[in-house]
Structures are given as structure tokens and as C-alpha cells.
Amino acid sequence: MNALTQLDMNAENANHVSLSYWQLVRRRFMANRYGMAGLIGCLIVLSCTIFGGFFAPYGAQTKDRNAIYSPPQLISIISPDGELTRPYVRGFEEKMDPVTFEFTFEPSDNKIVPLGLFVKGEPYEILGLTFETHLFGSLNGVPVHLLGTDGLGRDVFSRMMYGTRITILMAVMVMAAACVIGTMIGVSSGYFGGTYDLVVQRGVEFVKSFPDLPLYLALVAILPRRADAMAVFVMFAGILVLLRWADLARELRGKVVAIKSVEFVRAAVAVGASDGRIIRRHIIPNMSSHILVWATYTLPEIILLESFLSFLGVGVQLPMVSWGSMLNQARDIQALTAAPWLLAPVGMIVISVLAFNALGDGLRDAMDPYSND
Amino acid sequence: MALLLYFVKRILVAIPLLIGISIVSFGLVVAVPGDFVDSWMAQTMAQTGMSAAELKPQAEELRQKLGLDKSLVHQYVLWLKGIVFSGDFGQSFVYSKPVTEVIGLRLPRTLGLAIVTLILGQGIGVLLGIYAATHQYKLGDNLATLVAFLGIVIPKFVMSLIILYLMAYVWNSSYIGSLYSPEFILQEHFSFAKLWDFFLHVWPILFISVWAGQAYTTRMMRGNLLDVMNAQYIETARAKGLSRRKTLFRHAVPNALHPVIMNMGGRFDYMIKGEIEIAIVLGIPTLGPLILSSVTERDMYVLSAIFLLVSVLLVIGNLIADFALAVLDPRVRRAEFTKE
Numbered sequence: 048m049n050a051l052t053q054l055d056m057n058a059e060n061a062n063h064v065s066l067s068y069w070q071l072v073r074r075r076f077m078a079n080r081y082g083m084a085g086l087i088g089c090l091i092v093l094s095c096t097i098f099g100g101f102f103a104p105y106g107a108q109t110k111d112r113n114a115i116y117s118p119p120q121l122i123s124i125i126s127p128d129g130e131l132t133r134p135y136v137r138g139f140e141e142k143m144d145p146v147t148f149e150f151t152f153e154p155s156d157n158k159i160v161p162l163g164l165f166v167k168g169e170p171y172e173i174l175g176l177t178f179e180t181h182l183f184g185s186l187n188g189v190p191v192h193l194l195g196t197d198g199l200g201r202d203v204f205s206r207m208m209y210g211t212r213i214t215i216l217m218a219v220m221v222m223a224a225a226c227v228i229g230t231m232i233g234v235s236s237g238y239f240g241g242t243y244d245l246v247v248q249r250g251v252e253f254v255k256s257f258p259d260l261p262l263y264l265a266l267v268a269i270l271p272r273r274a275d276a277m278a279v280f281v282m283f284a285g286i287l288v289l290l291r292w293a294d295l296a297r298e299l300r301g302k303v304v305a306i307k308s309v310e311f312v313r314a315a316v317a318v319g320a321s322d323g324r325i326i327r328r329h330i331i332p333n334m335s336s337h338i339l340v341w342a343t344y345t346l347p348e349i350i351l352l353e354s355f356l357s358f359l360g361v362g363v364q365l366p367m368v369s370w371g372s373m374l375n376q377a378r379d380i381q382a383l384t385a386a387p388w389l390l391a392p393v394g395m396i397v398i399s400v401l402a403f404n405a406l407g408d409g410l411r412d413a414m415d416p417y418s419n420d
Numbered sequence: 421m422a423l424l425l426y427f428v429k430r431i432l433v434a435i436p437l438l439i440g441i442s443i444v445s446f447g448l449v450v451a452v453p454g455d456f457v458d459s460w461m462a463q464t465m466a467q468t469g470m471s472a473a474e475l476k477p478q479a480e481e482l483r484q485k486l487g488l489d490k491s492l493v494h495q496y497v498l499w500l501k502g503i504v505f506s507g508d509f510g511q512s513f514v515y516s517k518p519v520t521e522v523i524g525l526r527l528p529r530t531l532g533l534a535i536v537t538l539i540l541g542q543g544i545g546v547l548l549g550i551y552a553a554t555h556q557y558k559l560g561d562n563l564a565t566l567v568a569f570l571g572i573v574i575p576k577f578v579m580s581l582i583i584l585y586l587m588a589y590v591w592n593s594s595y596i597g598s599l600y601s602p603e604f605i606l607q608e609h610f611s612f613a614k615l616w617d618f619f620l621h622v623w624p625i626l627f628i629s630v631w632a633g634q635a636y637t638t639r640m641m642r643g644n645l646l647d648v649m650n651a652q653y654i655e656t657a658r659a660k661g662l663s664r665r666k667t668l669f670r671h672a673v674p675n676a677l678h679p680v681i682m683n684m685g686g687r688f689d690y691m692i693k694g695e696i697e698i699a700i701v702l703g704i705p706t707l708g709p710l711i712l713s714s715v716t717e718r719d720m721y722v723l724s725a726i727f728l729l730v731s732v733l734l735v736i737g738n739l740i741a742d743f744a745l746a747v748l749d750p751r752v753r754r755a756e757f758t759k760e
Binding site: 249252253256257258259260261262264265266267268269351354355356358359360361374377378380383384387390393394397401404 | 436437440441444448451452525572573574576577578581582584585588591607689692693696697700701711712714715716718720723724726727730731734735738
């Protein structure tokens with residue numbers, strides 16, 4: 048805080064430019080270490096969303112029939128004879144237990160798989176363009192599975208990267224739709240008041256009185272069974288939006304009612320500004336920080352909800368992969384014991400939820416730059 | 421008197437809400453293509469080898485008997501009448517039993533577990549919140565914040581999976597996926613051994629729900645209490661010579677508790693949701709697994725009955741929370757009158 052005041056003074060001495068609201072918010076946010084860590088985490092997760100295909104060494108559906116339930120591999124830079132070498136992983140010696148007929152995987156020093164950066168591999172798409180270069184891959188053609196494989200020999204790490212796409216896409220879609228609907232309804236209801244407001248508020252109360260999990264499950268049950276994965280995905284998102292907008296609408300309505308009687312809005316009315324202009328130029332900009340914070344807090348909630356429903360197998364449908372639908376394989380307790388690394392997507396869920404929550408906390412604190420606590 | 425009027429008004433407001441909920445529940449049943457008679461026909465055709473044409477007259481008769489040939493509004497009235505006057509929620513397609521029998525014992529279990537976790541979670545949350553606020557930025561505060569944070573961040577179904585894994589393969593526990601051990605199932609009378617056995621089966625639900633549930637309360641309580649402790653009347657109380665402890669529990673805590681009680685209704689929703697989520701993963705025979713199976717098998721009467729009952733419970737829970745607040749805080753019931 049001390050450094051900040053000093054910075055303020057320097058800025059004033061230098062050019063006497065007063066900072067805009069968003070500049071103040073940014074400065075305050077940057078000073079918050081916790082919020083910045085959240086921002087970095089969010090950026091990492093979002094970059095996985097866009098460049099998932101680049102980070103993943105294989106495709107989401109590519110099966111390696113020689114590696115069913117193969118365990119995670121550790122990257123090492125010390126060669127077996129104790130010298131520093133290029134990064135490599137050790138391949139597995141597959142053995143069968145003569146008593147239980149269980150396959151065991153032993154890392155073997157004879158099967159070294161050297162790793163390289165920017166290796167050519169399966170083609171993938173980023174924003175409609177096709178590429179073949181992957182961030183890393185094995186140099187001698189033997190597959191490398193950093194986080195192991197699932198029961199069909201698919202690379203868990205690659206699937207996790209592709210799963211980020213669907214999970215984040217879902218969260219962002221739902222959040223954006225809920226924001227737009229919530230803002231429109233909340234602001235108009237607060238601004239126009241009267242019977243319209245009364246009806247809308249009863250509607251909001253009605254929507255908020257539903258128990259969300261049973262309602263989501265019930266609505267999922269009435270989705271058509273034979274629709275393709277994309278259609279189910281969109282309908283699923285629609286169902287999640289259904290209850291989400293109400294909270295935002297209620298919060299915004301309260302704020303709009305308060306701000307409506309503030310001088311600058313009344314001045315705008317006095318000079319003859321139209322309702323549309325007042326809402327767009329005077330009210331919404333004053334709500335934007337609140338909406339932004341709400342959106343940041345909503346994202347992790349949707350990630351958790353989507354993961355749970357997909358985990359149950361009623362959310363995202365095959366062949367789409369999301370973190371939740373990957374965890375669906377771990378529902379089978381036998382599979383879970385054979386391959387505990389199937390829980391890897393949990394790490395991504397926890398990181399993203401943590402990051403978005405931290406970002407939300409940081410933003411919330413920064414949004415009020417004139418307070419000095 | 422004001423209190424009584426407040427109660428009556430709150431109840432009157434809840435009635436249109438309940439009607440709305442019942443319409444949505446009925447909508448769930450109607451929205452799925454195929455009705456009870458269709459599933460009856462499919463079943464009979466499979467069992468007896470009769471053709472659809474042969475069954476047609478019987479099906480029409482059944483439709484008439486059940487009132488399925490009437491208009492939607494008429495059907496809704498019949499359906500609602502059945503529920504209100506005879507507790508008849510319709511027939512389960514999958515179990516071929518009345519829905520009430522299918523839901524039967526499961527609903528009270530979910531409800532009981534949710535209430536216990538609610539009380540434990542709120543209690544622990546409030547205590548932790550008080551502790552954290554009075555030891556701000558010390559080790560205890562940071563620990564409490566960390567525990568709270570983990571509870572929010574780790575999804576409950578993942579915690580359940582981990583506990584399931586530990587129970588099955590590390591502790592070799594036999595208390596999985598049921599409510600009682602075999603020796604207690606037939607025992608009708610109450611005993612502490614049976615209660616303990618029950619606890620051994622359901623503790624993961626309590627543990628996970630309470631952990632996740634207290635997190636929010638801890639955070640809220642800590643924040644509120646810190647705000648309240650900056651208020652002038654706290655300083656006044658200290659200045660007039662009240663001990664630190666007395667100021668805290670007489671003046672600060674009751675005022676900071678206000679939003680916590682106001683939020684009880686929402687927390688109740690959270691606990692029911694949590695119970696369902698955890699029970700599905702652990703396979704504990706409460707509402708959770710039943711909801712999931714009726715979703716996958718499209719047993720819409722069961723699903724809509726569960727939805728209706730849980731919604732009604734939530735409305736009642738919110739009413740109770742409102743009443744509690746009105747009893748504790750005269751401002752609430754007065755504000756309700758000055759508004760009009």
C-alpha cells in the first residue's frame with residue numbers, strides 16, 4: 048500500500064493526469080498478489096482452451112492399444128548412468144502376475160523414450176487452422192503418456208487438454224448468456240419500475256425458489272435421447288442458464304434503483320436524454336464492475352456443476368470430452384483402483400476453480416479504488 | 421400481533437409460489453413423450469406377445485380410467501387433487517409401484533441428513549468465523565481460511581470418490597453403499613449400537629457436507645464480525661468497561677449472526693444438494709441414487725414427485741428462516757409493514 052501511494056505521488060508530479068476509473072482499478076488489482084496469481088491461473092486455463100491441441104501430444108480419441116491403463120511417466124533429465132541428458136521418460140516392461148493374471152507395468156531402463164519440443168504429430172485445429180506441430184512428443188516414435196492412459200489406451204493428458212475446451216466453452220457460454228439476460232432484465236426492471244418491476248421480481252423469486260440440482264437433472268431427463276452431442280451440449284447449456292440469470296437480475300435491480308435517483312442520472316433526464324441512452328451511457332457503465340465480478344464468480348460454479356453432471360453421465364455426451372465426462376470413467380470403482388490417475392482432471396478443476404475465485408476476490412477488492420482498506 | 425400478521429402474510433405470499441412449482445412439476449411429466457399407458461402397453465406386449473392392435477381397446481379403457489384422455493388442464497387438476505387429498509403421486513414406470521412407496525423412506529433420510537449437516541455446518545462455521553475474526557491474520561485465522569477455501573474449491577463428488585476409494589481399498593471398510601450392517605437391518609427397535617452402525621455408514625456424507633457447508637458460513641461470519649467490531653457501539657461497550665469477552669458475545673456476535681440466519685434457507689438448499697451429490701457417488705440409499713436412476717430411465721412421475729417435494733421443503737425451510745429472523749429481529753417484521 049505504501050508503494051502504491053508513492054506511485055500515486057510520482058504520477059501526479061510527473062504529468063498531472065488524473066487516472067480514469069479503470070486505470071485505478073488496474074493499478075489496485077496489480078498490487079494484489081493473490082488476485083494476480085488468480086489472473087495468471089485463469090490465463091493458463093484459457094490458453095489450454097485455445098491451444099489445447101498444441102499442448103496435447105495426441106488427439107482426444109487416439110487409442111494406443113499397447114498401453115491400456117498404463118501409469119503416468121515421470122520426465123527425467125538424469126540418464127540411468129547418472130549423467131545429464133536430454134529429457135526422457137522410461138517405457139514400461141509389461142508383466143503378468145502368474146497368480147492373479149494382473150498386468151503390472153514396471154518402468155524399464157532399457158526402454159528409454161527421448162522427448163523433444165515442437166515435434167510433428169497428429170494434425171489438430173486451432174481456430175479453424177490445421178497444424179501438426181505439438182509442444183512436445185517422443186522422438187523415437189514410442190508413445191509417451193505423461194499422465195497415463197485410460198481403459199481404451201487414450202492419453203489422459205491429451206484428453207484433459209481437449210476437455211478444457213468443452214468445459215470452459217460451456218462455462219463461458221452459460222456465463223455470457225446469463226449475464227446478458229440478467230443484465231437486461233435486472234436493469235430494465237429497476238429502471239422502469241411499476242407493474243413491470245413487480246411482475247419481474249415475482250418471476251425472479253419464483254425462479255430462485257427452485258432447488259437447482261433436482262431441476263437440472265429433471266430437465267436433462269426430458270432432453271431428446273437421440274439428439275447428437277452438439278445439440279445436447281447446447282440444450283444442456285440452456286438448462287444451466289435457466290436458473291443462473293435470476294441472481295444477477297435481482298442484484299442489479301437493487302443497484303439500479305439506488306443509482307436512478309443520483310444527480311447525474313437526473314441531470315441526464317433533465318436535458319432530455321432518452322431512456323435507452325440513459326441506460327446505455329449512464330447506468331450500464333456503472334454496473335459493469337459488478338457484472339464483471341459476478342461473472343468471475345459464476346464461472347467456477349458452472350465448471351463444478353457441469354463437471355458433476357457430466358461425471359454422472361447426463362451432461363456432455365460422447366464423443367465430446369470434458370473434465371467431468373473423463374471422471375465418469377472413475378465412477379467404476381474397479382477402474383479407479385486399477386488406475387487412480389484417471390482422477391487427474393480433478394487437478395484441472397481445482398486449479399481453475401481456485402484461479403477464478405481468486406481472480407473474483409481480487410477484482411471485487413479492486414473495483415472500489417477510492418476506498419483505502 | 422405484528423408478528424402474527426407477518427407470518428400470515430409470508431404464508432400467503434408462498435401460496436402462488438407453491439402453485440407455480442406444482443405446474444412446473446406437472447410440466448415435467450407431460451414434457452416427456454409417452455405416458456403411463458404407453459409404457460404399460462410396451463410392458464404387456466413384451467410379456468404376453470400381444471400386438472399393439474390387440475391391446476388398443478384395453479389401452480383406451482385404461483386411459484379413460486386414469487383420465488389421460490382429458491385436456492392438460494383437467495389432467496393437472498386431477499393430478500394435483502390426487503397429491504393434495506390422497507398423497508398419490510402417480511405410478512413409477514420402472515418399479516411398477518406407487519411413487520410414494522418408491523420415495524417412501526428415502527425422503528426422510530435425505531431430509532434428516534440435510535438438517536443434521538445444516539446444524540453442524542452452521543454451528544462449526546459460526547464458531548470458526550468467530551475464532552478467525554478475533555485472531556485476524558494469525559495462524560489460526562489463516563488455517564481456518566485455508567480449510568474454508570479447500571471446502572469451497574474441491575468438488576464434493578471428488579471428495580466422495582476419494583473417500584470411497586479409501587474406504588474400499590485402504591481401510592477395507594464394509595460400510596459402503598448401505599445404511600445399516602446386515603445384523604441391524606431386521607432389528608426394529610432403537611439401540612445405540614444401531615445408531616452407531618448407522619453413523620459408520622453415513623459419516624462421509626456428514627463429513628463432506630459439513631466441511632463444504634461450513635466454508636461459506638465461516639467466511640461470512642468472519643467478514644461480518646470484523647465489520648461489526650469496527651462499529652462505534654462496540655467501542656462504547658469497551659469504553660464503559662465491559663470485558664472483551666462480554667463485548668464480543670453480547671454485542672458483536674448477535675449482530676454479526678443476522679446475515680447468517682437470513683441465509684439459512686439458502687444453506688438448506690445447499691445441504692440437500694450436497695446430500696444428493698454425495699449419496700449418488702457413495703450409493704447410499706437416500707434420494708440421490710433414486711434421482712439419478714429415474715433420470716437415466718426417465719421415470720418421470722418419480723422425478724417430478726422428488727422435484728415437487730424438495731421444492732416444497734425449500735419453500736418451507738425459507739419460511740422457517742424468515743420466521744426465525746422475524747422473531748429475533750423486530751426490524752424485519754416492521755420493515756415489512758412500512759414498505760406498503
